[in-house]
Amino acid sequence: MLDADLPLLSVRNLQKSFGATRVLRGVNFTVRAGQIHALLGGNGAGKSTMIRIMTGGIRKDDGEIMLGSQRGAEPKIAIVHQELALVQDLSVAENIAMVHATAGLTIVRAGQRAELAYNALALLDPHLARSALHRKAADLSMHEGQIVEIARALSIGADVLLLDEPTANLTAGETERLFAVLRRLVRETGIGIVFVSHRMKEIRQLCDVCTIIRDGLTVVDATPLDSLTDNDIMQQMGQPGAREVAHSRRRFDMAEAGLVLKGAEAVIPIHKGQILGLAGSPAGPSQVIALLNGTGRSSSWSLDAKGWPARPASPRDAVALGIGYVSGDRRHKGVLAQLPIVDNVLASRRVREKRYMVRASERRECLDLVHALKLKAGSIRDLPSTLSGGNQQKLLIARWLGMSLRLVVFEEPTRGVDIGTKRDIYDLIRRMAEEGTIVVWWSTENVELLELCDEILAFDTDGRVKGLLPHDRFNEDALADLTGMAA
Numbered sequence: 001m002l003d004a005d006l007p008l009l010s011v012r013n014l015q016k017s018f019g020a021t022r023v024l025r026g027v028n029f030t031v032r033a034g035q036i037h038a039l040l041g042g043n044g045a046g047k048s049t050m051i052r053i054m055t056g057g058i059r060k061d062d063g064e065i066m067l068g069s070q071r072g073a074e075p076k077i078a079i080v081h082q083e084l085a086l087v088q089d090l091s092v093a094e095n096i097a098m099v100h101a102t103a104g105l106t107i108v109r110a111g112q113r114a115e116l117a118y119n120a121l122a123l124l125d126p127h128l129a130r131s132a133l134h135r136k137a138a139d140l141s142m143h144e145g146q147i148v149e150i151a152r153a154l155s156i157g158a159d160v161l162l163l164d165e166p167t168a169n170l171t172a173g174e175t176e177r178l179f180a181v182l183r184r185l186v187r188e189t190g191i192g193i194v195f196v197s198h199r200m201k202e203i204r205q206l207c208d209v210c211t212i213i214r215d216g217l218t219v220v221d222a223t224p225l226d227s228l229t230d231n232d233i234m235q236q237m238g239q240p241g242a243r244e245v246a247h248s249r250r251r252f253d254m255a256e257a258g259l260v261l262k263g264a265e266a267v268i269p270i271h272k273g274q275i276l277g278l279a280g281s282p283a284g285p286s287q288v289i290a291l292l293n294g295t296g297r298s299s300s301w302s303l304d305a306k307g308w309p310a311r312p313a314s315p316r317d318a319v320a321l322g323i324g325y326v327s328g329d330r331r332h333k334g335v336l337a338q339l340p341i342v343d344n345v346l347a348s349r350r351v352r353e354k355r356y357m358v359r360a361s362e363r364r365e366c367l368d369l370v371h372a373l374k375l376k377a378g379s380i381r382d383l384p385s386t387l388s389g390g391n392q393q394k395l396l397i398a399r400w401l402g403m404s405l406r407l408v409v410f411e412e413p414t415r416g417v418d419i420g421t422k423r424d425i426y427d428l429i430r431r432m433a434e435e436g437t438i439v440v441w442w443s444t445e446n447v448e449l450l451e452l453c454d455e456i457l458a459f460d461t462d463g464r465v466k467g468l469l470p471h472d473r474f475n476e477d478a479l480a481d482l483t484g485m486a487a
């Protein structure tokens, strides 16, 4: 058990530039034992850069990192990302034991391996420790996978645990359970937890103090959350305060039904300019999305629309039909990592308009889109990896902006996006709908669906349709109940 309030990790005046861009200009950050610490900041503020320096991924230009009172020691920090890093084909016990083998302590006997994994897991979830040691990582739920990763981190003696947006794929029940585990963990072991999130409600539920980074500087340093209002936090992050959104019931011309979505359990007409929300964990919404973006030839859903096939045969076919697609899974389903920003932005225009020659005028076209979205980039010749997460997300939206689309699919477009950028994305979604585009939008944040949609199709965690909510039946509790997901 660590002494409460002992500084486990402290960063002083950290500086880092990439070329001419000064990304960290003097960051201070102190994590204390027994504390859950929210690390906040808008997209591009410098959070990930600081974390990469602390964990040895990149070098600092200047500043100090101290572990406890020792200078220059390697802090034992473990990171659990939203995308889990378990080896899918190995068992839970093998996944946990693996890190010990690489730490020079080779464990040969299966019995020892199981014991080590059991001890690590039992601290967090005794039931999982008893039942899951021999299950393959691929068979775990998101929540179980996270618990296994946390157990693995603790078993090698990490005293600072950093969780990067850990709740994005969890149901309401799982989020609650994770928070309970984390609270118990800091109480019983005294480790420090750093929680990176853009979800204000969860930050308040879980965290004790917060540090806010803005433009590479610490502007709020380990301050109790109780002493800050939501507005204080937004202001310190440099984000516009929440606006009241007047959501008027929009009327649709029933004669103009844009298309009909047909599934085994429901038939849903969608009108031009309508925003249809898909609520629930991935199982259900992903089937509808796969149909629309041309990747789901075996999807249980089909389309009925004038001049359209029952299923777009491929992503290219979907684009040709006028269907746009923005995914929040930037790494796997969107960003063309090897190509510069300019090619990323213009990708769908080139496919749709069959442009085979790269035109000189495209530079201007790209710059206009970059400006319209306030996308923070050094040069459009840079690779997308030089952009912060939120700015990579804007890049994927820029791809479709100003193209005349009949339908656009948004798949969790606000994942990892700060509150100001979320508002910008909501405005874009609204504007696209006003221009007559049908919007189909999946989000695991029910509150944002309730704010913007005209109708919401709710799925349970097994992917079954639980209901189609019209606007006048929108209600946070009802939707949380239907989907099992946190509101």
Ligand SMILES: Nc1ncnc2c1ncn2[C@@H]1O[C@H](COP(=O)(O)OP(=O)(O)OP(=O)(O)O)[C@@H](O)[C@H]1O
Pocket: 018, 021, 023, 041, 042, 043, 044, 045, 046, 047, 048, 049, 050, 376, 377, 378, 385, 386, 387, 388, 389, 390, 391, 416, 418
């Ligand atoms: N290798 C690099 N080359 C050039 N610029 C970079 C590089 N890595 C990061 N940056 C820039 O540093 C700034 C800070 O990015 P960082 O990823 O640390 O922000 P963040 O606070 O984690 O944002 P987000 O919430 O969007 O993930 C961004 O403007 C980004 O474009």
